[in-house]
Amino acid sequence: MKLTFQDYISIKIHKTDLNLTRFVKAKLEPFNLAPEQNLIMMLLWEKDGLSQNQLVETLNKDKTNIARMAASLEKKGFIKRYNCDKDRRSVRLYLTDTGRNLGNEVIPIAEEFDAIVCNGISKEELKQMEKILRKMNQNVEKLL
Amino acid sequence: MKLTFQDYISIKIHKTDLNLTRFVKAKLEPFNLAPEQNLIMMLLWEKDGLSQNQLVETLNKDKTNIARMAASLEKKGFIKRYNCDKDRRSVRLYLTDTGRNLGNEVIPIAEEFDAIVCNGISKEELKQMEKILRKMNQNVEKLL
DNA sequence: GGATTTATGTTGTTATAGCAACTATATACC
DNA sequence: GGTATATAGTTGCTATAACAACATAAATCC
Numbered sequence: 001m002k003l004t005f006q007d008y009i010s011i012k013i014h015k016t017d018l019n020l021t022r023f024v025k026a027k028l029e030p031f032n033l034a035p036e037q038n039l040i041m042m043l044l045w046e047k048d049g050l051s052q053n054q055l056v057e058t059l060n061k062d063k064t065n066i067a068r069m070a071a072s073l074e075k076k077g078f079i080k081r082y083n084c085d086k087d088r089r090s091v092r093l094y095l096t097d098t099g100r101n102l103g104n105e106v107i108p109i110a111e112e113f114d115a116i117v118c119n120g121i122s123k124e125e126l127k128q129m130e131k132i133l134r135k136m137n138q139n140v141e142k143l144l
Numbered sequence: 145m146k147l148t149f150q151d152y153i154s155i156k157i158h159k160t161d162l163n164l165t166r167f168v169k170a171k172l173e174p175f176n177l178a179p180e181q182n183l184i185m186m187l188l189w190e191k192d193g194l195s196q197n198q199l200v201e202t203l204n205k206d207k208t209n210i211a212r213m214a215a216s217l218e219k220k221g222f223i224k225r226y227n228c229d230k231d232r233r234s235v236r237l238y239l240t241d242t243g244r245n246l247g248n249e250v251i252p253i254a255e256e257f258d259a260i261v262c263n264g265i266s267k268e269e270l271k272q273m274e275k276i277l278r279k280m281n282q283n284v285e286k287l288l
Numbered sequence: 289g290g291a292t293t294t295a296t297g298t299t300g301t302t303a304t305a306g307c308a309a310c311t312a313t314a315t316a317c318c
Numbered sequence: 319g320g321t322a323t324a325t326a327g328t329t330g331c332t333a334t335a336a337c338a339a340c341a342t343a344a345a346t347c348c
Contacts, residue, residue, distance in 0.1 A: 003254070003258060009258065010261055011183070013157060017158050020158070020284060021335085021336095024154070035303090036304060036305090037303085042149055046148060052326075060163070061304090062305065062306045064305085064327085064330095066327090067327060087313075088314085089312065089325065089327070091326075091327070110152070113154070114147060114151070114153070116283055117284065118153060120279055120283070121280070126153060128273075129153065129276050133156050137159070139262075140167040166305085166306075169306080196297070197296060200296090205335070205336085211297060212298095212333090231296080232296095234296060235296080235297070
């Protein structure tokens with residue numbers, strides 16, 4: 001087959017991901033919010049009181065990552081963690097007032113970021129790209 | 145604008161990247177080679193004796209990451225690091241025999257991985273995707 | 289040719305990312 | 319209803335990612 005380094009689509013995706021993350025990291029820095037922490041906040045702004053396990057499934061990350069990010073967000077005062085009454089194993093995350101207010105500032109920045117990333121790319125092209133990404137995920141997931 | 149979590153293309157790219165990395169990590173584990181370390185090895189298999197700084201530019205990573213991955217690869221016995229005679233600041237990486245031989249086993253696995261990822265995706269679609277990824281990189285790079 | 293600037297790497301710190309092993313609780317099984 | 323199993327989180331470890339501050343060597347500038 002003889003592929004060279006530049007041929008691998010996975011490497012191109014990886015580099016792009018790092019570039020986008022670096023960019024959004026700088027955008028969020030003034031708010032004392034790291035990129036992945038922001039993903040948790042975005043989900044909580046949509047629906048408060050999610051459990052860590054729900055975040056594990058939505059974000060498709062290891063539970064240890066979620067636990068540590070949640071601990072960090074609590075330390076920063078953006079959320080509070082409470083044990084669920086119905087299931088004592090489960091930990092639910094609730095926004096503090098500070099955390100809720102943060103959304104008013106950060107959500108516009110996230111949307112502006114998306115607009116910058118998608119600049120000059122048509123809706124059709126985006127749909128196409130999403131389809132291919134889905135296919136790639138399926139390709140590896142069925143073998144995991 | 146009102147975007148929800150699932151609307152962000154950056155998040156989809158990020159998740160896919162993590163999925164692909166997780167997959168390749170498992171594939172490389174038997175060889176005591178981590179995914180990013182493998183990227184350095186792939187470049188050395190193509191051209192031995194690259195400097196850390198050349199890797200910084202090719203891999204588009206911070207020099208600290210490259211330095212630490214190179215240190216790790218040296219510790220594993222896959223490469224040797226020598227100071228360049230012409231430029232005493234520069235550190236060049238050279239494959240050991242072990243490192244060179246590793247390529248015979250790992251390169252086929254990398255190519256198989258690429259084939260798995262691209263399964264059911266046409267050459268046209270891949271080209272299209274690469275074009276969009278390039279555009280996204282440009283979109284953020286010009287603002288960094 | 290000596291001072292300033294630039295380039296290359298290293299050390300220290302914080303934030304992801306995932307695996308293994310563990311605790312505690314809940315569910316299933318008989 | 320007591321045992322086995324499954325689920326939700328935590329702790330410890332390694333690898334990646336980027337930034338700041340630093341050391342050293344090279345290049346530039348006058």
